[in-house]
Amino acid sequence: MQNKILAWRRGAALTTVSALALGLASSALAQELRVAFPASSEPANLDYHVDPYTPTMLMNSFMTDPLVVRAPDGSFVPGLAASWEISDDATEVTMALKEGVTFQDGTPFNAEAVLANFERILAPETGSALLAQEVGPLASMEAVDDLTVKFVYDEAWVTFLDMASKAPMWSPTAFNASTPQDFDKELIGTGPFKLVEWVQNDYILMETWDGYGGWNSVSETGGPAQVDGVRLQFIAEDAVLGSVVASGESDIAYQLPALAVEQYLESDDAELLSIGQAGVGLQMIFNVRNPPLSDKRLRQAILYSRNMDLANQILYNGLYGEADGPLNNIHPCFWEGASEMYQQDLDKAVALLEEAGWVEGPGALRVAQGVEGVEDGTRLELGWSVLHHAEIGEVVQAQLLEIGIGISVEQVPGPIQLERVNARDFDIMFERLRSADPKILDDMWNPAYDQPGGWAWTGYDNPELTALLEVVAQNPDWDTRCQAAKDAQKIIMEEALMVPTLSQPSYFAVSNKVEGFKLGAQGTHFFLHDVRFVE
Amino acid sequence: MGRYILGRILQMIPVLLLVSLIVFGIMRVLPGDPALLMLQGAEGGVTTPERLEALRERMGLNDPVVVQYWTFLTGALTGDLGESVRFREPVLDMVLDRLGSTIELALAGLVISVLVGVPLGMIAAMRRGGWIDAFTMTFSYLGASMPVFFLGLILIYVFAFGMGLFPSAGGTGWRSLVLPGVTLGLINAGLIARLMRSSMLEVLGEDYMRTGRAKGVPPGLLLRRHGIKNALIPVVTILGLQFGNMLAGTVVTETVFSRPGIGRMIVTAILAKDYPLIQGAVLFLSIIYVTANLLVDIAYAWLDPRIRYGD
Numbered sequence: 029m030q031n032k033i034l035a036w037r038r039g040a041a042l043t044t045v046s047a048l049a050l051g052l053a054s055s056a057l058a059q060e061l062r063v064a065f066p067a068s069s070e071p072a073n074l075d076y077h078v079d080p081y082t083p084t085m086l087m088n089s090f091m092t093d094p095l096v097v098r099a100p101d102g103s104f105v106p107g108l109a110a111s112w113e114i115s116d117d118a119t120e121v122t123m124a125l126k127e128g129v130t131f132q133d134g135t136p137f138n139a140e141a142v143l144a145n146f147e148r149i150l151a152p153e154t155g156s157a158l159l160a161q162e163v164g165p166l167a168s169m170e171a172v173d174d175l176t177v178k179f180v181y182d183e184a185w186v187t188f189l190d191m192a193s194k195a196p197m198w199s200p201t202a203f204n205a206s207t208p209q210d211f212d213k214e215l216i217g218t219g220p221f222k223l224v225e226w227v228q229n230d231y232i233l234m235e236t237w238d239g240y241g242g243w244n245s246v247s248e249t250g251g252p253a254q255v256d257g258v259r260l261q262f263i264a265e266d267a268v269l270g271s272v273v274a275s276g277e278s279d280i281a282y283q284l285p286a287l288a289v290e291q292y293l294e295s296d297d298a299e300l301l302s303i304g305q306a307g308v309g310l311q312m313i314f315n316v317r318n319p320p321l322s323d324k325r326l327r328q329a330i331l332y333s334r335n336m337d338l339a340n341q342i343l344y345n346g347l348y349g350e351a352d353g354p355l356n357n358i359h360p361c362f363w364e365g366a367s368e369m370y371q372q373d374l375d376k377a378v379a380l381l382e383e384a385g386w387v388e389g390p391g392a393l394r395v396a397q398g399v400e401g402v403e404d405g406t407r408l409e410l411g412w413s414v415l416h417h418a419e420i421g422e423v424v425q426a427q428l429l430e431i432g433i434g435i436s437v438e439q440v441p442g443p444i445q446l447e448r449v450n451a452r453d454f455d456i457m458f459e460r461l462r463s464a465d466p467k468i469l470d471d472m473w474n475p476a477y478d479q480p481g482g483w484a485w486t487g488y489d490n491p492e493l494t495a496l497l498e499v500v501a502q503n504p505d506w507d508t509r510c511q512a513a514k515d516a517q518k519i520i521m522e523e524a525l526m527v528p529t530l531s532q533p534s535y536f537a538v539s540n541k542v543e544g545f546k547l548g549a550q551g552t553h554f555f556l557h558d559v560r561f562v563e
Numbered sequence: 564m565g566r567y568i569l570g571r572i573l574q575m576i577p578v579l580l581l582v583s584l585i586v587f588g589i590m591r592v593l594p595g596d597p598a599l600l601m602l603q604g605a606e607g608g609v610t611t612p613e614r615l616e617a618l619r620e621r622m623g624l625n626d627p628v629v630v631q632y633w634t635f636l637t638g639a640l641t642g643d644l645g646e647s648v649r650f651r652e653p654v655l656d657m658v659l660d661r662l663g664s665t666i667e668l669a670l671a672g673l674v675i676s677v678l679v680g681v682p683l684g685m686i687a688a689m690r691r692g693g694w695i696d697a698f699t700m701t702f703s704y705l706g707a708s709m710p711v712f713f714l715g716l717i718l719i720y721v722f723a724f725g726m727g728l729f730p731s732a733g734g735t736g737w738r739s740l741v742l743p744g745v746t747l748g749l750i751n752a753g754l755i756a757r758l759m760r761s762s763m764l765e766v767l768g769e770d771y772m773r774t775g776r777a778k779g780v781p782p783g784l785l786l787r788r789h790g791i792k793n794a795l796i797p798v799v800t801i802l803g804l805q806f807g808n809m810l811a812g813t814v815v816t817e818t819v820f821s822r823p824g825i826g827r828m829i830v831t832a833i834l835a836k837d838y839p840l841i842q843g844a845v846l847f848l849s850i851i852y853v854t855a856n857l858l859v860d861i862a863y864a865w866l867d868p869r870i871r872y873g874d
Contacts, residue, residue, distance in 0.1 A: 064732075067821060072649045072835075155651070209651045229661070229823035229831075230734050261732060264821040267716055268731050275724040277731060443595025443836045450596065481599060481615045 059256040061542065061559055064278040067229070067264035074212035074226055076196050077149050080158030082462070082552045088196040090234060090258060090556055092217020093244045095123060095142070095192040102360070102464060102549040104189045105245040108137060108197055108218060118184035118504030123192075125175040131199035132237050133216045139171035144200035146179075154208045162191040184502045186509065190465050218243060220253040220557050232260040246546065247557035254544075254560035273298045273537035280545060282554070284535035286344050292537050301536040302347075304358040305551035307462030308472070309351020309531035310417050315454050316525065317487035319401030321410070325384040327524035331370040332377035333431055339423040340530055349531035354469060354517045356531040361466040361510040363517035366528065370521070378431050381408075386432070394432035409434040410455040415445060417458075420529050450480050452487065456527060459485055464550060466513035470501040473520060486525050493519045571860065575853045582849040583639070586842050587632050597648050597836040598622055622648060635842060644843030649835045654843035658825060662847075664734050665824035668747065668816065669809035671740055675748025676755050676805065681798065683752070684759025685791070688767065699756050706753025711812055715746040715819035732821035743820040747812050751805055758801055762794040769793075796863070803859030807852045 069083035076085045095109040109123040129137035146169055149159050164185045170178050179188070202216035215223045221234035235257040242250035261278065263269040270288020272278040274295065284292075284300075292300035314321050321327060340348050350357040353366025381394060386408050389395035393409060396402040412421045412435040421437035428435055435456070440448075448454045461468040461483065471477060474497045477484035496519070499512035520526065534551030544558035598618040619625050623634060638645055644654035687699035722742060723731035733739045766772060767790065775785045814826030825844055832840040 067818075067827075073651065078651075227734070227823060229817075229827050230821070262821060263732050264818045264827065265712075265716070265732075268719060268819075268821065271720075271724055272731065275731070276727070277723070441595075441834050443593070443597075443834070446599055447595045450599070479612055480596075481612060 059561060061255045061258045061280070061556065061561075062261060062278040063258060063556075064261050064263050064269055064272045064281040066266075066269055066283050067262040069283065070229065070262045073209075074215065074223075074232070075198070075208070076194065077145075077154055077156055077159055077198070078208050078212070085194050085196070086553055087232065087260065088215070088217070089553070090219055090221045091215050091223055092196045092198060092219040094195055094197065095125075096189055097244055097246055098190075098193045098464075098549050098553070099246055100547060100549055100555075104193060107193070107244055109192070112189070114188065114504070116504065118186050118188070119181045121179045121188050122172070123177050123179075125177065126243055127175060129218055129241065129243055130239065131202070131216055131218050132222050132239065133199050133202055135199045135201040135216075137197065137218055138174050139177045140174075141200050142177045142197065143169055143171055144204075145195070145197050148198075148200075148203060149195065159191070159195060162187065162194065164188070164191070184504050186502060186504055187465055187467050190463070190467075220244075220247070221258055224257070230262065234258045234260075242557070244555075244557060246555050248544075249558050253557060258556060273539050276539070279539045279542045281537040282534070284537055286347060286535070288537075289347060289535050290345070297540055299538045299540065301538060301545075301547060302533045303536075303547050303551045304349045304356065304531060304533050305462050306359045306464040306549075307356060307468060308354065308460045309349070309356040310420060310529045311351065311354070311459055312412065312414075312421075312456045312527035312529060313459045313472075313486050314456055314525055314527070315452060315485070315487055317452060320384075320386075320396070320399055320408070321455060322401070323384050323399070324524055325380045326386065328370075329377040329380040329384070329386075329431070330428060330433060330527060331524050332373045332380070333428045333433065334424050334527070334529075335372040335427060336528070336530055338427075339420055342423055343419050344530075347533070349533050351531035352528050354473070354520045354526060354528075355466065355513070358531070359466070360464060361513040363514040363521075365518060366521050370524075370528075372427075374431055381431065381433070388432060392429060392432065393434045407434065408432060409436065411435070412437045412456045413440050413445060413448065413454055414438070414458040415440065415442060417529075417532070424527075424529070449485050457485060459483070462550070462552065466500050466509055469513050469516055470497040473497055473516065473525075474501075488523065488525050490519065490523070568857070568861065571857050575850075575857070578853055579846065579849055580636075583636060583842065583846055584632070586845045587635060590836070590838050590841055591628060593836070595836045596624075597838055598624055635839070639843070639846060644846070645839030647832070647840040648837045649832070649840070650837075654839050657828065657840065658844050658847050661823055661825045661828055664822060665810070665813050665817070665826060666851075667740060668743055668813050668822065668824060669806060671744030672747025672751065672809045672812065672816075673802065673806060675744055676751035677798075677802070679748060680752035680755025681759050681795075684756040685763055685794070687756065687760045688763035688794075691764065696760075699760060703753030703757040706750050706756075709750065711746060711750055711815045712819050714750060715743070715816060718742045718746055719819070734822040734824070739820070739822070743816045743822060746819070747809055747816050750812065751808060755798060755801070755805070759794060759798055762797045763790065766790050766794045799859060799862055803856040806855045810848055810852065 065083070071079045071081050071084040071087070073079040074084060074087060076088045093107045095107050096104045096112065097107040099105045108126055108129060110126045112121060112123045114121050125137070125139060125142065131137060135141065146163065148154055149156050149163055150166070165182050166179060167182045168180045172178050196217060199216040202214060203211050206214055213226055220237060220240040222237045224233040224235050226232045236253045236255060238252050240252045263272065266285040266287070269281060270285050270291070273281045274291055274297070289300065292298055314327050316322050340346050353363055355362045357367070385397050385399035386394040387397045389407060393407040395408065396406040397404055412425070414421055414437070416439065418437050418439040421435065425435050425437055445457065449457060459472065461471060471483045473486070474484055474494055475489040478487065493516055496512045496516040500509050500516060503509050503512065536547070536554070538545050541562055542559055543562055544560050546555040546558065548554050598615055623631055635645065642655060646652065647654055647657060650657060683699050683702065687696040690696055719731045719742065722728045729738050729741050771789060772785065775789060813824055814830060817824040817827040818830065825848060829841060829844050832844065
């Protein structure tokens with residue numbers, strides 16, 4: 029009996045020790061800022077030199093600073109570069125770097141370090157999925173002196189500052205001692221936080237770097253961060269992500285799901301922040317290569333049939349943003365005429381359908397009668413494929429059905445979407461790019477990119493539109509580019525090449541226990557440099 | 564016994580070959596170009612046909628399918644499951660990194676399902692027709708019909724958000740294991756309770772139990788020595804299969820509780836069409852599953868002396 033008791037005690041002690049060991053196994057910091065991220069935003073590689081995703085760039089910004097920073101007002105302000113000069117033809121950029129900057133491992137930040145970073149981005153072995161292309165057709169780069177670098181392009185490269193605001197600067201000593209595959213677990217930058225560990229599918233832990241000099245102009249404190257560290261926790265379940273700040277498990281939640289927003293509207297414990305994401309809205313692209321969507325009248329009829337304000341009220345209590353054209357309404361180059369062009373008008377829609385040969389059929393859907401390329405009697409049914417936000421398609425489906433247009437809404441994973449796009453086998457397809465720069469219009473509508481891997485999916489080719497897009501992509505003058513972007517949007521809308529729907533804002537819940545949280549200019553960015561716990 | 568085990572191990576080979584062939588085949592039939600996905604992402608930027616072609620060549624996607632399968636198979640035999648397309652890391656390393664967390668969760672679920680299901684089934688059998696019996700039956704129906712994600716969310720709302728006892732997300736520390744383990748365990752405990760109840764009822768009516776009672780063996784001793792051990796045989800049989808269910812269940816549980824693990828990794832890999840990662844991870848899980856079943860078969864012999872494999 030005594031032996032049994034002893035054995036039981038031994039077992040219990042072992043269990044207790046094991047439990048304690050498990051409990052203590054996790055790294056934890058005294059005053060740790062906990063930020064919840066949707067799991068879908070977790071990168072495959074934590075280095076934006078390699079990985080193409082916007083959240084990667086955001087996470088890198090906690091650990092290092094870029095050369096220039098896109099400030100909350102959308103302007104470019106100094107980061108690690110004190111100033112810069114761009115030639116009139118936008119082929120040369122000269123940057124003066126800040127003095128006294130060091131990386132977290134003590135390596136000095138200077139012109140050589142900048143060149144080493146750009147060489148790494150462009151090196152084939154790095155396998156940069158996006159940033160290398162954003163760097164563009166660089167002809168040469170040189171260190172003019174220890175704190176001055178010069179970039180030279182063969183042709184105008186008008187998005188240089190946008191790229192420079194994204195490209196993280198890492199310690200050459202650190203990346204030269206590692207590989208592109210491993211370096212993302214050992215990132216060494218100049219930022220306020222040092223990477224401690226990244227447990228994939230779980231969290232990223234960073235500790236505050238005492239040597240930080242506040243080199244990012246957005247930082248108001250001008251020195252090290254005021255929390256001990258930051259834990260980015262990846263949450264896979266929307267319902268959980270929506271409640272982690274309300275329950276006190278996290279201090280900040282990024283990209284709250286729309287359904288969770290309401291619980292923070294009247295909250296005394298947390299603040300709800302929202303910001304639009306400049307770029308393209310939740311846009312649906314027509315494939316105009318084949319009948320029946322090659323007929324502009326049918327496309328216009330679809331646009332006249334929908335009412336997106338109503339959809340916004342029904343689905344999101346009006347919380348989503350407007351996206352009335354190819355660029356959304358908060359984009360600096362949005363063409364305002366788009367808002368008036370296709371107000372819901374069912375009479376006009378019906379007239380256009382009749383004119384195009386779509387007559388009332390025996391059922392709820394119209395049928396073809398003399399439509400070119402379509403057999404008589406064919407019902408008017410189109411596919412509407414999305415990656416997410418299928419509910420918007422369902423509301424539009426009900427609205428279009430009122431005048432006899434049928435759409436079947438299908439939510440597909442990314443690979444299926446790309447497969448169909450590559451085969452040009454779709455009717456109406458979701459397509460979204462996000463950037464405050466109008467260059468995304470060129471990416472999506474210039475037929476030069478109508479090829480596998482390109483983003484010009486619609487199949488529309490119009491020299492007048494292409495000429496405008498080339499101005500958008502290459503002209504060094506911002507106002508000229510923006511005007512060309514507006515003119516291009518007018519053509520896209522007149523030709524009814526896409527269905528504008530709504531724009532998804534970014535929602536943040538921020539606990540009242542913290543202050544100093546700052547949103548970036550776009551919904552995809554924010555700053556933690558000045559965050560502190562309220563006493 | 565030794566011959567039996569050897570035979571079973573040999574039987575595993577065609578099973579695993581078939582699994583590898585099916586996984587390899589399905590991933591090739593499904594649409595989506597992994598090289599394009601790798602370059603472009605779901606909403607990435609512009610890429611060029613030249614880069615796309617170079618990447619396809621590097622990934623071996625231009626090779627005939629048979630060559631690709633042979634490369635995968637010969638690599639697997641030497642422990643090389645390839646490199647993840649998306650993560651650019653060796654598949655074996657990625658699987659091993661997450662294996663501990665998944666096994667930990669599956670075992671926690673299995674232990675909880677046994678700890679809850681076996682006593683509940685036993686008591687229900689001994690109190691047949693009473694309220695405990697009725698409760699057990701209702702509990703087992705609920706367990707069988709309730710989706711894992713639903714129970715998981717209920718537990719999160721009550722014990723994480725409501726009472727603050729356990730974290731709602733993450734995979735660090737024993738506290739993060741409690742809610743997902745209970746979720747998985749309770750879902751499966753119902754089945755075990757039902758099985759234990761019917762098995763126990765059968766054993767209680769056996770001649771040797773009646774003889775024991777007639778000879779004056781104390782009821783508790785009789786139950787421990789002869790009742791439970793014999794009633795456990797069908798339960799142990801099902802545990803092997805249940806372990807497979809547990810592994811499958813971790814896919815959803817790991818997602819609801821945001822735990823790192825192989826299940827979540829496979830879901831991510833499927834969405835990204837990460838061929839090597841899916842193939843390697845599924846093959847690895849298959850090995851675990853087949854091995855678990857082998858162990859269950861061996862456990863038979865220990866539980867029931869009448870079973871003599873290979874003799």
